[in-house]
Amino acid sequence: xxxxxxxxxxxxxxxxxxxxxxxxxxxxxxxxxxxxxxxxxxxxxxxxxxxxxxxxxxxxxxxxxxxxxxxxxxxxxxxxxxxxxxxxxxxxxxxxxxxxxxxxxxxxxxxxxxxxxxxxxxxxxx
Amino acid sequence: xxxxxxxxxxxxxxxxxxxxxxxxxxxxxxxxxxxxxxxxxxxxxxxxxxxxxxxxxxxxxxxxxxxxxxxxxxxxxxxxxxxxxxxxxxxxxxxxxxxxxxxxxxxxxxxxxxxxxxxxxxxxxxxxxxxxxxxxxxxxxxxxxxxxxxxxxxxxxxxxxxxxxxxxxxxxxxxxxxxxxxxxxxxxxxxxxxxxxxxxxxxxxxxxxxxxxxxxxxxxxxxxxxxxxxxxxxxxxxxxxxxxxxxxxxxxxxxxxxxxxxxxxxxxxxxxxxxxxxxxxxxxxxxxxxxxxxxxxxxxxxxxxxxxxxxxxxxxxxxxxxxxxxxxxxxxxxxxxxxxxxxxxxxxxxxxxxxxxxxxxxxxxxxxxxxxxxxxxxxxxxxxxxxxxxxxxxxxxxxxxxxxxxxxxxxxxxxxxxxxxxxxxxxxxxxxxxxxxxxxxxxxxxxxxxxxxxxxxxxxxxxxxxxxxxxxxxxxxxxxxxxxxxxxxxxxxxxxxxxxxxxxxxxxxxxxxxxxxx
Numbered sequence: 001x002x003x004x005x006x007x008x009x010x011x012x013x014x015x016x017x018x019x020x021x022x023x024x025x026x027x028x029x030x031x032x033x034x035x036x037x038x039x040x041x042x043x044x045x046x047x048x049x050x051x052x053x054x055x056x057x058x059x060x061x062x063x064x065x066x067x068x069x070x071x072x073x074x075x076x077x078x079x080x081x082x083x084x085x086x087x088x089x090x091x092x093x094x095x096x097x098x099x100x101x102x103x104x105x106x107x108x109x110x111x112x113x114x115x116x117x118x119x120x121x122x123x124x125x126x
Numbered sequence: 127x128x129x130x131x132x133x134x135x136x137x138x139x140x141x142x143x144x145x146x147x148x149x150x151x152x153x154x155x156x157x158x159x160x161x162x163x164x165x166x167x168x169x170x171x172x173x174x175x176x177x178x179x180x181x182x183x184x185x186x187x188x189x190x191x192x193x194x195x196x197x198x199x200x201x202x203x204x205x206x207x208x209x210x211x212x213x214x215x216x217x218x219x220x221x222x223x224x225x226x227x228x229x230x231x232x233x234x235x236x237x238x239x240x241x242x243x244x245x246x247x248x249x250x251x252x253x254x255x256x257x258x259x260x261x262x263x264x265x266x267x268x269x270x271x272x273x274x275x276x277x278x279x280x281x282x283x284x285x286x287x288x289x290x291x292x293x294x295x296x297x298x299x300x301x302x303x304x305x306x307x308x309x310x311x312x313x314x315x316x317x318x319x320x321x322x323x324x325x326x327x328x329x330x331x332x333x334x335x336x337x338x339x340x341x342x343x344x345x346x347x348x349x350x351x352x353x354x355x356x357x358x359x360x361x362x363x364x365x366x367x368x369x370x371x372x373x374x375x376x377x378x379x380x381x382x383x384x385x386x387x388x389x390x391x392x393x394x395x396x397x398x399x400x401x402x403x404x405x406x407x408x409x410x411x412x413x414x415x416x417x418x419x420x421x422x423x424x425x426x427x428x429x430x431x432x433x434x435x436x437x438x439x440x441x442x443x444x445x446x447x448x449x450x451x452x453x454x455x456x457x458x459x460x461x462x463x464x465x466x467x468x469x470x471x472x473x474x475x476x477x478x479x480x481x482x483x484x485x486x487x488x489x490x491x492x493x494x495x496x497x498x499x500x501x502x503x504x505x506x507x508x509x510x511x512x513x514x515x516x517x518x519x520x521x522x523x524x525x526x527x528x529x530x531x532x533x534x535x536x537x538x539x540x541x542x543x544x545x546x547x548x549x550x551x552x553x554x555x556x557x558x559x560x561x562x563x564x565x566x567x568x569x570x571x572x573x574x575x576x577x578x579x580x581x582x583x584x585x586x587x588x589x590x591x592x593x594x595x596x597x598x599x600x601x602x603x604x605x606x607x608x609x610x611x612x613x614x615x616x617x618x619x620x621x622x623x624x625x626x627x628x629x630x631x632x633x634x635x636x637x638x639x640x641x642x643x644x
Contacts, residue, residue: 050461
C-alpha cells in the first residue's frame with residue numbers, strides 16, 4: 001500500500017525541507033504555492049497609513065507519495081526541517097493511496113514509485 | 127589584409143573631414159553668428175532639452191499610478207497615462223496653445239509711471255507679429271489668448287516659438303495626467319478621453335494663460351500693486367494645482383471604489399500591487415523635474431543661468447526634504463509607525479510639487495523648509511481625504527492639489543529678493559516674500575490659488591457631473607469588480623495564463639506532447 005503525505009509549511013522553510021527529504025532519499029515531490037490560514041490567523045499590514053489584515057498567507061504545500069513503511073521517517077524529517085516553534089509552522093496530512101500508475105512504463109503500485117537512489121535502495125545499501 | 131583595406135578607406139576620410147573643418151573655421155571667421163544668435167540658440171537648446179526631460183515624466187507617472195493600483199487594472203491605467211499624451215498633443219496643438227499663449231506677446235501700454243510690457247519670453251528670440259492677439263481682454267486684464275492655432279502663420283520658421291510650444295505642451299500634459307491617478311480603477315475609458323480634451327483644450331489653457339500667457343494674474347503687480355503679480359516659476363499652481371483641482375473634482379464626482387469605505391464609515395486599505403514600480407516611477411519623475419524646474423528659466427544666458435542653477439539645487443533639496451519628512455512623520459507619528467513606502471513616495475513628490483513655484487526665487491534653506499512642510503502636508507491631506515470619503519488611489523490630490531497650494535503660498539513667504547528675479551512681470555523690484563520684507567507678494571499668490579480653486583475646480587466639477595449624467599464617467603460595477611483590463615481594454619495586463627489554456631487560440635487537434643515540434 002502507498003500513502004500520500006500532504007505537508008503545508010512556511011514559504012521560507014521549503015529549501016530546508018527539500019534538502020532534508022533529498023538526504024533521506026525522497027526523490028519525487030510536487031510543490032504548490034497556496035494561500036490560507038490556520039490558528040495563526042494572518043498578519044497585520046499597512047498601506048499608505050491604513051492598517052489591514054492579510055488573513056490568507058502564502059504557504060507551500062508538498063505532496064509526496066510513498067510506501068507505508070517510509071511514512072514515519074519522512075514525517076519526522078519534515079517536522080525537523082520546518083519547525084520554528086511559532087504559530088504558522090504548518091500541518092501534515094497522511095492519506096491512503098488506492099493505486100499508482102507510471103504513464104511511461106505502465107508499472108503499478110510500489111514498482112511505480114521506485115527511483116534510482118531512493119529511500120528503499122539507500123536502506124538496502126546500508 | 128583586412129587592416130590594409132580599412133586604411134585605404136580611413137586615410138582619405140580623415141583628409142576630407144579635416145578639409146571640412148578648416149573650411150568651417152574660415153567661414154566662421156568671415157560671417158560667424160553674433161553673440162545674440164549664440165545666446166538665443168543656447169536658450170532654445172536648453173528649452174528643448176529640458177522639455178524632453180519633462181516628456182519623460184510621463185513614464186514616471188505611468189509607473190507610480192500603475193504600481194499603486196491593483197493588478198487587474200494595469201492595462202487600463204497604463205493606457206490612460208500613454209494616451210493622455212497623444213490626446214493632449216493634438217488638443218493643445220489645435221487650440222490649447224493659442225488660448226494660453228495667444229496674447230503673450232501683446233504689448234500692454236504703460237499704466238501711469240509703470241512702463242508698458244509684453245510678457246513674451248524674449249530669451250527665445252524675436253516673436254514680432256506672433257502670439258499678440260487676445261480673444262477676450264478688458265484693458266490690462268487678459269482673459270483668453272487668440273493666436274497660434276495649429277502653429278500656422280509662419281510659425282514653422284520660428285525656432286523660438288516651436289521650442290516654446292513643445293515645452294508648454296509637455297507641461298500641460300503633466301497637468302492632464304494627474305487626474306487619471308485620482309480616478310483610476312473606475313474611470314470609463316470614454317470619460318477619460320473626454321477629460322484629456324477638457325484639460326488640454328479648455329481649462330488648463332484658460333487659467334494657465336492668466337499666469338504664464340500674460341493674463342490678468344501675472345499682471346496683478348502692475349495693475350493692483352501686488353508684488354510682482356502672481357509668480358509661478360515652473361507651475362506649482364499652473365501645472366500641479368490645476369491638475370490636482372481637476373483630480374479632486376473628478377474623485378468627488380466619480381465616487382469611491384467599490385469596497386473602499388464601509389457602511390460604518392471606516393476605510394479599507396486597497397494596497398497597490400507593485401511598490402517597485404511606484405518607487406522607480408518616483409525616481410523617474412524626480413529626474414524629469416530637473417527639466418521641469420530649471421528649464422522654466424527658458425534661458426541659460428544672462429539671469430536665466432542663475433535662475434536655472436538655483437532651481438536645480440532647490441529641486442534636489444526640496445524633493446529630498448519632502449521624502450524625509452513624510453517618512454519620519456509616518457514612522458514616528460502616523461497610525462502605523464512604519465516608514466511607509468507609499469506615503470514616502472508621495473512625500474518626495476510633494477516636496478517637488480511645492481518647490482516648483484518658488485524654486486528660482488528662494489535660497490537653499492528656504493527650499494529645505496518648503497520641502498519638509500510639504501512632506502507633512504501630504505500625509506495629513508491623505509488622512510483628511512480618507513476621513514471625507516474621497517477615494518484617491520494614488521494620492522494625486524494630496525500631492526498635487528494641496529502641495530500646489532503650498533508651493534504658491536511659499537513664494538509669498540520665502541522668496542529672498544535675489545537680483546536674478548528683478549523686473550519679473552514688469553515690476554521693477556525682485557520677487558520678495560514676507561520673511562524678506564515683501565508684504566504684498568503673498569496676496570498675488572493667494573489670488574492664483576483662489577482662481578484655480580474656483581475656476582478650475584468649479585468648471586471641472588460641472589464637467590464631470592455632465593459626464594456622469596451622460597453615463598460616460600464611471601465603469602459598470604461588474605467591470606470594476608473584475609478589473610477594467612478585460613472588459614474595457616480587451617486584454618489582461620499581466621497574462622498569467624498562456625493563451626492555449628483558454629482553448630480558443632489553437633486548433634482543436636493540438637500537437638502531441640513529446641512530438642518533434644516541442
